[in-house]
Amino acid sequence: MAKITARDARVIIEGHDVSGDSNSVTLTRNAEAPEVTCFQDSVRTRLAGGVRDIEMTVDGFVNTSASGTDQLYKEYVNQEVRALFLPENWTYRKIGHAFTGIISNYESSYSVEDAATTSITVTGSGVCFRGRSLGYISGEAGSTSGCQVDVTGSIMDAGAWVQWHILSIGGCDVSACIEHSSNNSTYATAIDLGTVSTAGQTITASISSMNRFARLRYASGSVSTMVAFVGVSSSTVN
Amino acid sequence: MAKTVARNASLYVWDSAAACRAISGYVNQVTLSYTAEAPEVTSFGDDNRTRLPNGLKDYELTFDAFFSTGANEVDAIFSGILGGSTYFIFSPTGSSTCSIQYSACAVCTSYEMNFGVEDAATVSATIVNRAGSLTRTTW
Numbered sequence: 001m002a003k004i005t006a007r008d009a010r011v012i013i014e015g016h017d018v019s020g021d022s023n024s025v026t027l028t029r030n031a032e033a034p035e036v037t038c039f040q041d042s043v044r045t046r047l048a049g050g051v052r053d054i055e056m057t058v059d060g061f062v063n064t065s066a067s068g069t070d071q072l073y074k075e076y077v078n079q080e081v082r083a084l085f086l087p088e089n090w091t092y093r094k095i096g097h098a099f100t101g102i103i104s105n106y107e108s109s110y111s112v113e114d115a116a117t118t119s120i121t122v123t124g125s126g127v128c129f130r131g132r133s134l135g136y137i138s139g140e141a142g143s144t145s146g147c148q149v150d151v152t153g154s155i156m157d158a159g160a161w162v163q164w165h166i167l168s169i170g171g172c173d174v175s176a177c178i179e180h181s182s183n184n185s186t187y188a189t190a191i192d193l194g195t196v197s198t199a200g201q202t203i204t205a206s207i208s209s210m211n212r213f214a215r216l217r218y219a220s221g222s223v224s225t226m227v228a229f230v231g232v233s234s235s236t237v238n
Numbered sequence: 239m240a241k242t243v244a245r246n247a248s249l250y251v252w253d254s255a256a257a258c259r260a261i262s263g264y265v266n267q268v269t270l271s272y273t274a275e276a277p278e279v280t281s282f283g284d285d286n287r288t289r290l291p292n293g294l295k296d297y298e299l300t301f302d303a304f305f306s307t308g309a310n311e312v313d314a315i316f317s318g319i320l321g322g323s324t325y326f327i328f329s330p331t332g333s334s335t336c337s338i339q340y341s342a343c344a345v346c347t348s349y350e351m352n353f354g355v356e357d358a359a360t361v362s363a364t365i366v367n368r369a370g371s372l373t374r375t376t377w
Contacts, residue, residue, distance in 0.1 A: 002306070003264065003304035003305070003306055003358055003359070004304075004305060004306070004307075004358065004359050005357070005358055005359065006305075006352075006353035006354055006355065006357050006358065006359040007355045007356070009353045009359075023354065023355045024352075024353065024354045024355070025351075025352075025353045025354075026350065026351065026352050026353070027350070027351040027353075028348070028349075028350040028351075029317070029320050029348070029349045029350070030320075030347060030348050030349075031320045031321025031322075031345070031346065031347050031348075032321070032347070033321070033345045033347050033366060033368070037294060041294070042294070042295060042371060043294070043295045043296060043297075043367055043370065043371040043372070044294055044295070044296040044366075044367055045367070045368070045369050046345055046366060046367060046368050046369075047345075047368075048321065048322050048323040048345045048368055049321060049322065049323075050321050050345075051321075052320055052321045087305060087307065087351075087353060087359055088307065094307070095307035095313065097317075097351075130313075130314075130317045
């Protein structure tokens with residue numbers, strides 16, 4: 001698969017798409033490798049399987065409008081948020097990284113000759129997973145979104161995670177569930193994500209056992225927009 | 239032997255399924271740093287700092303590459319092996335017969351992804367020693 005330009009990336013934080021006010025993202029994942037070097041060793045020796053961590057910094061421009069980045073970031077400093085980063089936009093099947101974290105820093109800069117800029121740091125706190133988008137969904141009641149989340153053709157025995165970002169609600173509550181299938185033909189509910197009445201929210205849930213193919217089934221009384229993302233925390237997604 | 243250009247270097251990394259993956263096609267910079275402790279034993283009366291040989295050795299391999307989401311490519315590989323056991327082979331002049339290669343059992347301690355509106359998406363990663371030593375041999 002080709003190398004990519006970064007200009008189509010999407011950043012969603014707690015049900016808010018901040019991509020339109022962002023121009024740079026750095027996602028850093030670390031792992032501890034405890035040293036166990038002892039006498040008689042000639043080379044430093046370390047252990048695998050150490051605790052992992054994640055940090056995302058998002059740079060962009062100050063937006064002081066209602067529900068803009070300035071209001072959003074100030075409100076969420078030191079709060080736990082669900083973050084989703086999609087390098088190639090939120091089209092269904094696109095790869096992304098999702099995690100739960102805390103906005104530990106919000107910095108805004110102002111200079112006479114420049115545009116006002118912002119920078120936030122989201123520090124990981126809990127699950128982090130790589131997966132695929134089930135698509136950007138804008139529609140009314142009773143629709144489904146078909147997508148494959150493929151893990152080498154086998155059931156995700158280690159379980160899966162889902163983030164459901166509700167970007168806007170047309171006026172009525174929105175409810176959704178993740179459906180899965182082993183053959184992309186017969187689908188069953190993998191997990192019920194519940195009902196949301198306010199936009200700008202994110203639902204995160206773990207799925208103990210999930211089949212190869214996944215899609216979002218939702219019900220909304222009016223046009224609502226949302227993004228669903230499914231992945232695994234300890235393996236790669238094909 | 240002559241000095242060499244670096245553009246033919248090759249890098250292989252073992253993924254979370256212990257499969258060898260060639261990632262050279264995405265990598266554009268590699269640094270392999272091989273170090274040794276040299277404990278200082280400078281004492282009163284010495285004119286110069288004095289150190290001991292045969293100290294503990296270590297290495298760190300860092301590389302820069304372009305981000306790719308394909309199966310068995312950079313993002314999938316390093317998302318999967320972060321913190322886990324891996325193995326690598328780095329060949330400064332490529333992997334043809336008699337070319338030098340460095341290899342070792344390793345652990346990935348850092349995987350960073352960078353995205354800017356005007357740039358190609360890039361990554362960088364750090365691999366350090368897990369067990370055994372850094373081996374230098376030929377293909």
